[in-house]
Amino acid sequence: MKSRAEDFKCIAKSIKPSVHTKTKNAILAHGDSLELLRKIPDNSISLILTDPPYHATKKKNIYGDTLFAQDQHYLEWMNEYAIEWRRVLKQNGSLFCYCDSSMSARLEVLFSVEFNILSHVVWTKPNEPGFDGWKGKMKKESLRQWYGHSERIIFAEPAIEGNLHRSPFGEFLREVRKKSGLSGHQLTELTGAYGKVNHGGAVSNWEAGRNTPSRDQYKKICEVILGTGKVDHMPPYEDIIRVFKMDGTKEFTDVWNFPSVRPYKGKHPAEKPLDMLKHAIEACSHEGDIVLDCFAGSGSTAVAALSLGRRSVSIEIEEPWVEGISERLKAIEKLDEEDLANLEKLPPAAPQDILF
Structure with a gap:
């Protein structure tokens, strides 16, 4: 933190x-x-x-x-x-x-x-x-x-500004995902964050600002993003997700x-x-x-x-x-x-x- x-x-x-x-x-x-x-x-x-x-x-x-x-x-x-x-x-x-x-x-x-x-x-x-x-x-x-x-x-x-619900986390996730070179589908696949309705799953909802990941989901996101070697740092959960x-x-x-x-x-x-x-x-x-x-x-x-x-x-x-x-x-x-x-x-x- x-x-x-x-x-x-x-x-x-x-x-x-x-x-x-x-x-x-x-x-x-x-x-x-x-x-x-x-x-x-x-x-x-x-x-x-x-x-x-x-x-x-x-x-x-x-x-x-x-x-x-x-x-x-x-x-x-x-x-x-x-x-x-x-x-x-x-x-x-x-x-x-x-x-x-x-x-x-x-x-x-x-x-x-x-x-x-x-x-x-x-x-x-x-x-x-x-x-x-x-x-x-x-x-x-x-x-x-x-x-x-x-x-x-x-x-x-x-x-x-930048996403449907003007979410700071949604904009942050979109930026680091793009910097890592991953598509929304790829990040969904690697984190297992599938939605119940569409294959875009939770990632598209997070980036739109509809909701936010749990602590465990965010941990997986960090592991995947940092694993690409294109992003140096991901903030702790306490610094990025609204309490x-x-x-x-x-x-x-x-x-x-x-x-x-x-x-x-x-x-x-x-x-x-x-x-x-x-x-x-x-x-x-x-x-x-x-x-x-x-x-x-x-x-x-x-x-x-x-x-x-x-x-x-x-x-x-x-x-x-x-x-x-x-x-x-x-x-x-x-x-x-x-x-x-x-x-x-x-x-x-x-x-x-x-x-x-």
């Missing part, structure tokens, strides 16, 4: 003047995330999980939520992020971007220039018993529309039912539940991968990433929240592996206002 540790060092160096706190596996930078994002090296991030201002909600206690007078100005701003996210993500990386339901369609169209939109996730924000939040206070008959009790998450991968680990025991549909974070002293107004963040990170990254959050807020994305053995890069513009994240990172650094993997099970004596 390409050294994530080396990528991590390069990122820290690239934004060093703005780094507020650095631990073994976490970087916290204070400043405008778009400016700092432009300094991060190309293809150095495995997963972007971020929660930008929604704009449509116009909450004065969320930085940037009231910054734009018109929707188009907000979309132009978000487009600048999309361009930079595409640049810093690895070819097999993933993006999760939270947004308001009223802006999600326009953001999907905007993001589709740089990304393949894989899922439009609906987070239903169910309430725990005895806590209705605004849902219980609204005068329903005065709404004139259905009450908005969900948020959206756009899930996407980097796109590249997606899921099974039926988890929230595997595009409707997520993670309860909202209950109010507590010092809570960030847009704080997301730790379990939901861990769900996304665990499904779409390997241990040691680098997870980026450009709008860190309370720092929960970093907490989730670190608890799963990932590295985190957090950027936050508001100083009070930077200080809060810093305290969380310092507290986490003192935990042993067992406590780190079970943050939600820490005893009451743990600093709750810091960790949660």
